[in-house]
Amino acid sequence: MEPLIRVEDLCHRFDSKLVLSQIGFELFQGECLALVGKGGAGKSLILKMICGLLRPSSGRVYVFDQEIAHASEASLFALRKQIGFVFQNNALFDALTVIENVKFPLIRAGLNDGEATRQALGCLAQVGLEQAASKWPNALSGGMKKRVCLARALVSKPKLLLCDDPTAGLDPVTTQRIFRLIGETQRQLSATVILVSHEISALRQLCERMLLIDGGQVLFDGSFEQGRLCSDDRVSGFLNRGMSACF
């Protein structure tokens, strides 16, 4: 079986500063990967490169068998229809209502307004926000915004779901709810998921594998159990601290 994502020798610089170095990994259809690491490690950059929002300085990224680091904007547009992205900073359109935000990917893909509204309302119901459909984003709480983002990411039934810290700053109940929704989505759509989060305990329940990024490099790629027992203190230390933070 061919991997759904293949990242090879990915490097990125901002001016002279090397922020990603020789990143390489593969991800197969249906896998759920936890992408973890300290703040500034390079997690968000990797997600942006996977959907072609940022072009790497060097290296290759294959998604659905297409090389995207050098792809045209037209082919990236087609590719992104199959990718749902929950942005770390939400990236909701302030000038659009909640329902308009959620149906935006469908309208952009050419669906008629009636059908787009129907599907968007279905997704809002899934995240428990159908009552908020006509509200403006700035009238929502942080947790509600995150759930709108998740609804927008799910509305086109993506084959690949990229979630960048989808529960940052949320209360434990909403956090649990969001992780449950991501797990349900993965099962329902047989989606492949990359989940960036610092919630190690929740990640361990959802993801069979983790990629630990440290200083722009892959420090570890394997199961949580292997990571916990890893002889490299940076790996086991990171995981054990993350786990103990839950008690």
Ligand SMILES: Nc1ncnc2c1ncn2[C@@H]1O[C@H](COP(=O)(O)OP(=O)(O)OP(=O)(O)O)[C@@H](O)[C@H]1O
């Ligand atoms: N536009 C930019 N210009 C310059 N440096 C940047 C830019 N975007 C990111 N960086 C740098 O690249 C590195 C990786 O950033 P990234 O946002 O991927 O970190 P992260 O792992 O997602 O961190 P966090 O957990 O805090 O979200 C950081 O050192 C950051 O300062």
Ligand SMILES: [Mg+2]
């Ligand atoms: Mg980030």
